[in-house]
Amino acid sequence: MKEDISRLRDQLSSSKEIVIVTHRNPDGDAMGSSLALWNFLAKRGNAATVITPNDYPDFLAWLPGNGKVLKYDTDTIAASEKILKAGIIFCLDFNNLSRLEGLGSAILASKAWKVLVDHHPQPEPFADFAYHDTDSCSTAQLIFELISELGEKHLLDKDSAICLYTGIMTDTASFRFPSVQAKTHRIAAELIDLGMPHYLAHEQVYDTNTEERLKLLGFTLLEKMQVLREYNAACISLSESELKRYKFRKGDTEGLVNYPLSIKGMRLSAFFMERDGVIKVSLRSKGDFDVNKMARAHFNGGGHRNAAGGDLKLTLDEAVKKFLELLPGYRNELQK
Secondary structure, three states: OEOOHHHHHHHHOOOOOEEEEEOOOOOHHHHHHHHHHHHHHHHOOOOEEEEEOOOOOHHHOOOOOHHHOEEOOOOHHHHHHHHHHOOEEEEEOOOOHHHHOHHHHHHHHOOOEEEEEEOOOOOOOOOOEEEEOOOOOOHHHHHHHHHHHOOOHHHOOHHHHHHHHHHHHHHOOOOOOOOOOHHHHHHHHHHHHOOOOHHHHHHHHHOOOOHHHHHHHHHHHHHHEEEEHHHOEEEEEEOHHHHHHOOOOOOOOOOHHHHHHHOOOOOEEEEEEEEOOEEEEEEEEOOOOOHHHHHHHHOOOEEOOOEEEEEEOOOHHHHHHHHHHHHHHHHHHHOO
């Protein structure tokens, strides 16, 4: 659903302060789209602040504007003051305020005009203006299209291009997912024309590792991956103690859930990670198997057809057991 863009243009023409928020544990699309929008708004003369619920992986710290971001869990007072003064709040890359944890309550209580820009299904109706398309591969792509519809694409520069390209690249696993459209590549080409060093984005995100991260990857694939060929599925689990053994840092398990899907015939991959007494669940699939439905039904989460996640307040063993017990009910779908 994309509303009349003139309503947004009228709001932006005022001198209102703007806040940009995204979901907890921000990924490349969340940070790329947020910082690109922040840079664009600065170019058009709008004062804006990016606020995240918590920290994000080090491999995103190179994005232009990163040093200006407020983290709600550690910068609560400063972030709350910005929200209180805001006339417009952009909500990027989430469909439900619960995905912001404590920050979500502050956004809900705000009297600011709220703008949703997102590509996840079934958005909660909290926004005054929605720019929403589930066919889009990423929120970063939607930000590019939104700026284009505003007729202000000329304000995009190299910094915005870096952020947008990184958002698109990470949410499509380097343009691999079925959600990638022909126009996605056309947009990427325009961003490269703006001076975006596409090779640098890939290097920063995918080819910059610590020794401990590579050892964690090797340990996980050798010792912790369970392949269930009768269901064309695989499962990985990591305990808090195992993460500590390899000096885990936020982002170290990024993309880990995708590895089992490279095994011939695999349709479903699940990753369970124990963090702070909660089990973080990541689900990925190939073809028509809908992990968004699985996440919504069983793992207190959601996402997209081929990529979703959730949380469980169980032990790690209980979470894995729950997944394994669900598989017989999905046997026919997974064997198609």
